[in-house]
Amino acid sequence: MTNVAGAPGADKAEPTVGGERRFAETLHFARRNPKLLIGLGIVLGFFLLGLIGPLFVDHDPNEYVGPQSQPPNGEFWLGTTSFGQDIWAQFVYGVRSTFLIGFFGGGVAFLVGTAVGFVAGYKGGWVDDVLNMLTNVVLVLPAMVVLIVAIAYLDARGVLIQGIFIGLTTWPWAARAVRSQTLSLATRDYVDLARLSGRRTWRIITSELAPNMSSYLVMTSILLFGGAVLTAAGLDFIGLGPTNGVSLGLMLENAVQWSALQLGLWWWFIPPGLGITVIVSSLYILNVGLDEVFNPKLREL
Template structure:
């Protein structure tokens, strides 16, 4: 988990400081397709732009889309899954039907179709499209967990004592779902980052946005692979992979801390290891 936090913190710092320290990452600063050197640590693009500068500045746009879309998708999943299951009745049936319909539609093709038919492009469009198409999986699991908690003794006791429904959900239900909520959020962020990169790579995102996906798009359009300019497309691809790995490590660490079953399993294993 510590490694994941450190790696993610590096990219977050780059996302915050990068646009300030490098106001114009598209500036022509060197020769065309110069390989990595002391002057240009990650080489240059076909137009003579610094790849390092573009990677640093593009961190902001990529992380904004990833975390914003992940947060919205998680909130929608909470409202639909937890709210519907706890309220029950027709509302739950309708929300469950909508969730099942969204689940049977492949997310990535749906995102591509929607993005291709939208005139507006940019961060906001990507965030909304990705969030609206990626909440159903989390909502389905949250609904199942909430249904099992709704009939437990402490929830029944809260109802008998006259507690309001919203307070029961906030105080009694959500804390017990915290591990899965965090896990759902993290994987939604990873999905959003990968999806945005995929949309940009196939030309369905605004080319003026500074993102790692757009870097891959321009490298592919300029035939960087066939010309051997690996330093143009490897850094943004590696950055996406590192962020995804960091978030996965953080998720595993948080799960072992929050999940009581995993904590108990770790405690029972430790004496055996010490005894040996």
């Protein structure tokens, strides 16, 4: 039966149809965007490599399993280090660590940044002033120096601990961006109506504000993910990576420490460096593609 104005469910049918139409339209342009498809394909490929690759490695990545300084061959696909470690095993485990640190670090930064940005932009007044001051204080701190000092004093370091520290120092720019978007939405009629109906703050944020910023939040999370990967690689490269672990940054650090470049062991330092570059570049290409899909002004018909 067709709903008429004022009938039960009539106010829900139109938004549902409109939402389905917008989703279908977005999906249509997503399938036609080469940047999004290429970036997403590469990121998913590395993700699957880090997820499945270690299952097919039958030895510890730091174990001495072969002859020293062997170039890539049929047995050792990426060769061995000057100590006889399998670089392919280190690479697949390193890719897994890269994605874990991206999820942990980017996830913490996203949760803290969006929470602060939403509350500051929606509440306004003294709440906005306090949270904005806190954001500015953290923003002007030299994040890398803080991370180096904090992590250097830890006896044992893992991906989770590293991710938490990265997230707690990289959230301010996300908070400022979300706050500015929230300020523009907080005065809309539907938000005023929800406020007058007596809804709680978090209910309004999650049901009214966040859905209307979903595309912006998705792109923000991708940028935070890539930033966490780069920050972790920098920490790993100076020897502050996971204790007794393996990561792409630690592979580079070990290669430099043991003179791989001078010895001509290109297969030791090129794979991890190329892996970090390709993963982060693909994330940014993916983000550009999403921007072109979500922004009607940038869409290609």
